[in-house]
Amino acid sequence: MNPRLRHWREAATLLLAAGSPGRPPRCPLGPFDYELLLLRRSSRSGFMPGAHVFPGGLVEAADFSAEWLAVLPAAPRCGMGAVKPPPPGGVRAPLFATDRERLGSPLPGEVAFRICALRETFEEAGILLLVPGRGPAPPLPAERLPPAAELGRWRRRVQEDPSCFLQLCRHLGCAPNIWALHEWSNWLTPVGRGGRRYDTAFYLCCLEERPPHASQDDQEVTAVLWSSPPEAIERFKSQEIWFPPPQFYEFCRLCNFSSLSELHKFSSERALEGCEHWMPVMLTASDGSIQLLPGDELYPEDPDYTGEKKTIMSTDKKIEELMKEGSIFHRIVIKTTHNYAVYVNIQAKYKHINPLMINCDSSDYNSKL
Structure with a gap:
């Protein structure tokens, strides 16, 4: 954990994809052979109440515990491949570049954030992703997991005390499957989100089998849903559901892949490049708002990361005017809570891929793209 952060807290989330049971497609993009796990947050939640989100949550001190070194391989970075140096002009996202040893932890951030994502997935959805021994190794088969009742007791213990996740791994003689998680993106909560801001590592994990059984905890999570990106x-x-703009952006990006094997190949190779650190900047228009992302022609040269400058971007113009006047786009247009659109025509960095430009209404601004 990083006690020096005053304006946001570190977190990790997991885009968990699994083979589809073969339901008829519900979208014009055709069949997808995989689905992703979405969890509905409780309406009583203080952050994004009622939203459907990927499993994840705050990093805890237990995720950085030195005791994990007795469970994981002793090789550099616990057996994970090294991320390449950033391209010229780029920098490694602070979330990953921070020297954790100077903060008192022998675990690299990339390891601890993966542990966090796996722990939260178990707490929130009851899905336990482990490998036998110290790994890396093939995933632990479901039949080798404890009976449902015992697993439920462990789940409640981990919810009450995150350090019990390490105890569970020791009890089973297993390690959390950090090697199945591929670095995907890094989102920073925009200024103006009611004081709660998070610097979140997004990881992608592709499971070959059909979706494992998931169940809500009826505390933080009130429903679970498996769905393909276009669905x-x-x-x-x-x-039917609502999710925040980053989830919409990522679903539009995942729409590039109808095959789970293609997605897995792309993500595992691309993850070695690292990823960008994105903080959306809100531009308020007369009929909605636009979340600007790095590379957009309207994105500020010196973003107000902390909110201390009290910078406000607003205009009397309508969104349609802004879109027709512009030419270099990396933005999420928000007309209403269920009317988003992504517009991107910049070159993707870090060997990533831009989202498909999917609109949630009939407006068409693509003449400039």
Whole structure:
């Protein structure tokens, strides 16, 4: 953990993809052979109440415990491949570049954040992703997990005390499957989100088998949903579910891959490049708002990361005017809570891929793209 952070807290989340049971497609993009796990946050939650999100949460001190070194391989970075140096002009995201040894932890951030994502997935959805021994190794088969009742007791213990996740791994003679998680993106909560801000590592994990059994904890999570990327967007458009702009952006990016094997190949190779650190900057228009992302022509040269400058970006113009006047886009247009659109025509960095430009209404600004 990083006690020097005053304005946001570190977190990790998991985009968990699993083979689809073969339901008929519900979208014009055709069949997808995988689905992702979404969890509905409790309406009593102080952050994004009622939203459907990927499993994840705050990093705890237990995720950085030196005791994990007795469970994980002793090799450098616990057996994970090294991320390449950033391209010229780029920098490693602070979340990953911070020297954790200087903060008192022998675990690299990349290891601790993966442990956090796996622990939170177990707490929130009851899904336990382990490997036998110290790994890396093939995933632990479901039949080798404890009976449901015993697993439920462990789940409650971990919810009450995150350090019990390490105890569970020791009890089973297993390690958390950090090697199955691939670095995908890094989102920073924008200024103006009611004081709660998070610097979040997004990881992607592809499971070959069909979706494992998931169950809500009826505390933080009140429902679980497996959905393909385009189906999730269709559900969002029809107001069956709601998710925040970063989730919409990532679903639009995942729409590039209809095959789980293609997604796994892309993510595992791309993860070695690292990723960018993105903080959306809000531009308020007369009929909605735009979340600007790095590379957009309207993105500020010196973003107000902390909010201390009290910088406010607003205009009397309508969104349509702003779109017709512009030419270099990396933005999420927000008309209403269920009317988003992503517009990107900049070159993707770190060997990533831009999202498909999917609109949630009939407006068309693509003449400039």
